[in-house]
Amino acid sequence: MSRAAAVLSEAQTADAALRARAALVVPGGMWGHLNAARLPEGYPQFFASAEGCRVRDVDGREYIDFMCSWGPVLLGHRHPEVEAAAQAQAALGDCLNGPGEVMVDLAEDFVAMAPHADWAMFQKNGGDATTACVTIARAGTGRRKVLVARGAYHGALPWCSPSVAGVTSEDRAHLVHFEYNDVASLRAAAAEAGNDLAAILVTGFRHDMGRDLELPTAEFAKSARAACDAAGAALILDEVRTGLRLDLRGSWEALGVRPDLAAWSKAIANGYALAAVTGNDRFRDAATKVFVTGSFWCGAVAMAAARATLRIARETDVPGHIHAMGLRLREGLASLASQHGIAIRQSGPPQMPLMLFDADPEVRKGRAFCSTALRHGAFFHPQHNMFLSAAHQAADIDQALEAAAHGFRAVRELR
Amino acid sequence: MSRAAAVLSEAQTADAALRARAALVVPGGMWGHLNAARLPEGYPQFFASAEGCRVRDVDGREYIDFMCSWGPVLLGHRHPEVEAAAQAQAALGDCLNGPGEVMVDLAEDFVAMAPHADWAMFQKNGGDATTACVTIARAGTGRRKVLVARGAYHGALPWCSPSVAGVTSEDRAHLVHFEYNDVASLRAAAAEAGNDLAAILVTGFRHDMGRDLELPTAEFAKSARAACDAAGAALILDEVRTGLRLDLRGSWEALGVRPDLAAWSKAIANGYALAAVTGNDRFRDAATKVFVTGSFWCGAVAMAAARATLRIARETDVPGHIHAMGLRLREGLASLASQHGIAIRQSGPPQMPLMLFDADPEVRKGRAFCSTALRHGAFFHPQHNMFLSAAHQAADIDQALEAAAHGFRAVRELR
Numbered sequence: 019m020s021r022a023a024a025v026l027s028e029a030q031t032a033d034a035a036l037r038a039r040a041a042l043v044v045p046g047g048m049w050g051h052l053n054a055a056r057l058p059e060g061y062p063q064f065f066a067s068a069e070g071c072r073v074r075d076v077d078g079r080e081y082i083d084f085m086c087s088w089g090p091v092l093l094g095h096r097h098p099e100v101e102a103a104a105q106a107q108a109a110l111g112d113c114l115n116g117p118g119e120v121m122v123d124l125a126e127d128f129v130a131m132a133p134h135a136d137w138a139m140f141q142k143n144g145g146d147a148t149t150a151c152v153t154i155a156r157a158g159t160g161r162r163k164v165l166v167a168r169g170a171y172h173g174a175l176p177w178c179s180p181s182v183a184g185v186t187s188e189d190r191a192h193l194v195h196f197e198y199n200d201v202a203s204l205r206a207a208a209a210e211a212g213n214d215l216a217a218i219l220v221t222g223f224r225h226d227m228g229r230d231l232e233l234p235t236a237e238f239a240k241s242a243r244a245a246c247d248a249a250g251a252a253l254i255l256d257e258v259r260t261g262l263r264l265d266l267r268g269s270w271e272a273l274g275v276r277p278d279l280a281a282w283s284k285a286i287a288n289g290y291a292l293a294a295v296t297g298n299d300r301f302r303d304a305a306t307k308v309f310v311t312g313s314f315w316c317g318a319v320a321m322a323a324a325r326a327t328l329r330i331a332r333e334t335d336v337p338g339h340i341h342a343m344g345l346r347l348r349e350g351l352a353s354l355a356s357q358h359g360i361a362i363r364q365s366g367p368p369q370m371p372l373m374l375f376d377a378d379p380e381v382r383k384g385r386a387f388c389s390t391a392l393r394h395g396a397f398f399h400p401q402h403n404m405f406l407s408a409a410h411q412a413a414d415i416d417q418a419l420e421a422a423a424h425g426f427r428a429v430r431e432l433r
Numbered sequence: 434m435s436r437a438a439a440v441l442s443e444a445q446t447a448d449a450a451l452r453a454r455a456a457l458v459v460p461g462g463m464w465g466h467l468n469a470a471r472l473p474e475g476y477p478q479f480f481a482s483a484e485g486c487r488v489r490d491v492d493g494r495e496y497i498d499f500m501c502s503w504g505p506v507l508l509g510h511r512h513p514e515v516e517a518a519a520q521a522q523a524a525l526g527d528c529l530n531g532p533g534e535v536m537v538d539l540a541e542d543f544v545a546m547a548p549h550a551d552w553a554m555f556q557k558n559g560g561d562a563t564t565a566c567v568t569i570a571r572a573g574t575g576r577r578k579v580l581v582a583r584g585a586y587h588g589a590l591p592w593c594s595p596s597v598a599g600v601t602s603e604d605r606a607h608l609v610h611f612e613y614n615d616v617a618s619l620r621a622a623a624a625e626a627g628n629d630l631a632a633i634l635v636t637g638f639r640h641d642m643g644r645d646l647e648l649p650t651a652e653f654a655k656s657a658r659a660a661c662d663a664a665g666a667a668l669i670l671d672e673v674r675t676g677l678r679l680d681l682r683g684s685w686e687a688l689g690v691r692p693d694l695a696a697w698s699k700a701i702a703n704g705y706a707l708a709a710v711t712g713n714d715r716f717r718d719a720a721t722k723v724f725v726t727g728s729f730w731c732g733a734v735a736m737a738a739a740r741a742t743l744r745i746a747r748e749t750d751v752p753g754h755i756h757a758m759g760l761r762l763r764e765g766l767a768s769l770a771s772q773h774g775i776a777i778r779q780s781g782p783p784q785m786p787l788m789l790f791d792a793d794p795e796v797r798k799g800r801a802f803c804s805t806a807l808r809h810g811a812f813f814h815p816q817h818n819m820f821l822s823a824a825h826q827a828a829d830i831d832q833a834l835e836a837a838a839h840g841f842r843a844v845r846e847l848r
Contacts, residue, residue, distance in 0.1 A: 050726020
């Protein structure tokens with residue numbers, strides 16, 4: 019019997035069998051944020067299929083999905099119109115010797131959607147987009163310093179990874195840190211960068227793992243804009259996680275603040291691998307001058323999926339729908355917590371909610387809640403912001419709240 | 434009439450109309466290596482479809498394709514078995530809350546295929562894979578210096594981009610350069626890195642744009658291995674461009690040299706966006722420790738496409754077939770050049786050939802040849818290595834040689 023076969027025969031579930039096989043051929047069994055070892059007990063590592071707001075693991079268990087593939091799924095898994103658009107393009111071709119007409123269509127769609135945008139470029143990863151924004155800002159200003167909020171996630175490349183394993187200090191030599199929503203710290207960081215300030219890079223809201231989410235204050239957003247204007251630097255809005263969920267025009271549009279450059283990914287093609295950089299005319303020459311490219315960046319299928327996603331998001335007011343569904347979830351959780359006498363905090367925009375338990379420094383309550391809710395069919399996350407999709411309807415939310423009620427009971431029984 | 438409509442009405446071809454629209458909404462009209470402004474006169478920027486070894490532009494012109502999407506297309510465009518595997522997976526799901534069984538299957542496939550590999554991880558871009566290799570090597574050795582060949586292409590991220598626009602000197606602080614195939618320069622670079630040597634990063638062969646391609650000498654490959662062994666550093670083989678075309682086991686296997694880490698992308702999923710890092714057990718812990726991840730890296734459709742691609746490549750000896758077709762092309766070009774009394778140089782492995790004209794410093798001959806051959810239905814490149822695919826058959830090569838004959842006549846008529 020081979021090593022893999024021996025391991026397999028001992029496993030009790032398909033998930034366990036796959037984990038055992040993966041342990042042999044994938045370092046740590048899985049990489050990065052997708053490693054289920056970081057999740058509460060009982061969470062599956064491997065998934066078999068999904069449809070709408072339901073995801074199924076390899077053991078056939080079905081969950082109402084509040085992670086949406088950690089953001090990419092905006093309209094629901096396997097949305098019929100997106101799939102049809104992707105298949106129609108795939109029947110012609112995907113990655114050819116250059117782009118298809120769809121690339122121009124999609125760039126025009128972004129320019130029409132985001133008021134700050136005069137142009138767009140496309141990539142594959144969110145980190146490709148944030149990195150390209152920084153490179154364009156440096157090329158356009160001839161400067162080096164980039165201000166980033168302490169603890170913010172902008173990707174997993176050496177210059178921005180939350181880990182320092184394998185990273186050199188030079189990779190981050192020109193980052194200057196500030197506290198999100200802290201105008202004084204932002205101004206101090208800008209002063210430190212002085213006349214070498216290339217950009218301020220900031221997420222649509224503060225969504226650092228494991229702490230309450232924070233919407234940007236208008237004062238903070240305007241200060242970031244003012245600091246960039248005063249220094250001739252670029253305001254870069256990292257919309258990778260927030261894009262299309264808060265406001266189709268851009269997450270800071272309602273605050274009256276427009277970025278010079280924005281990085282998009284995750285939800286823009288409803289799960290197809292795509293990222294985008296949008297920018298204004300001030301940075302068009304710089305964007306022309308930098309060399310950013312990738313083997314699959316002209317892939318037409320993901321662009322066709324993105325066109326359908328953007329159209330549906332606009333025509334059906336997806337931000338409005340997921341805001342309503344997120345509110346229904348939030349109010350239901352608040353009511354259940356109160357019924358069970360459990361103190362919780364809910365934060366962030368309703369479309370991307372987070373629920374944390376008071377007095378839960380080791381996340382025992384959060385993990386017990388999630389593990390129990392999972393067994394009852396709701397896929398929540400104890401520490402990371404969650405995601406709503408257009409496929410979530412009131413009945414789904416209500417069913418998830420029944421699972422949540424079991425979770426709260428489990429928390430009450432913790433000792 | 435809108436700006437875009439005005440521009441459109443003046444254009445003579447669909448390609449020109451799209452270029453005019455793109456000029457408004459994409460910086461420079463197109464980014465990176467896919468910008469057709471870098472290509473000879475008459476080359477299309479925009480493509481409509483492809484099948485087998487034929488690609489069609491948006492004006493309906495069909496070409497025998499010797500770029501294969503700049504590498505990704507190994508088996509021919511829209512290979513039926515790859516498309517079927519991808520569609521079967523897509524019917525279940527693509528980017529879910531975690532990977533599918535196909536990720537484990539594919540990691541096992543890589544471990545079975547590449548003798549150096551004890552494990553695999555997956556990404557989206559070739560640059561994701563080369564960057565992850567460098568990060569893993571640094572994490573595993575606790576050192577910083579990485580030796581790279583002068584002029585080699587390892588991706589378009591700031592640390593390795595061929596451009597310096599928007600790049601800081603710190604991004605490249607720990608690179609030390611050597612000349613490909615020059616053992617003395619390699620040893621000097623290793624000596625310069627001293628006890629801070631983390632890795633030697635090297636492509637499967639020397640494929641720098643615009644100069645004769647060079648296969649690695651056995652002495653050079655063995656010296657790179659010996660330098661890593663002596664220093665306890667990682668030998669990283671960048672197979673992004675070469676992978677699956679030269680030798681399925683790895684491009685240096687026939688030289689008796691195995692890397693510690695290898696970066697793969699382009700051809701591994703026949704055009705679907707995928708990259709991979711493979712490594713040996715010495716670097717398994719380091720690969721576990723680093724944080725490298727991406728929103729779409731668990732995408733199951735590209736992995737299903739890759740499984741089919743690897744299987745077909747193995748079962749049908751794709752390297753052998755494209756070697757034979759590349760030789761047929763090379764011999765035909767040599768014969769035609771001789772008939773026309775034109776001095777050319779052909780270099781590189783037949784699977785990834787390059788033809789340069791003698792005494793052609795400004796590439797006038799190369800561009801005239803390519804422009805003319807293009808009009809006669811063959812899509813060559815004047816300066817970049819080309820790519821053969823399993824879809825190229827003898828009749829396709831012979832037809833392309835007829836187009837090439839027109840190209841040589843055009844060169845003879847240059848003055």
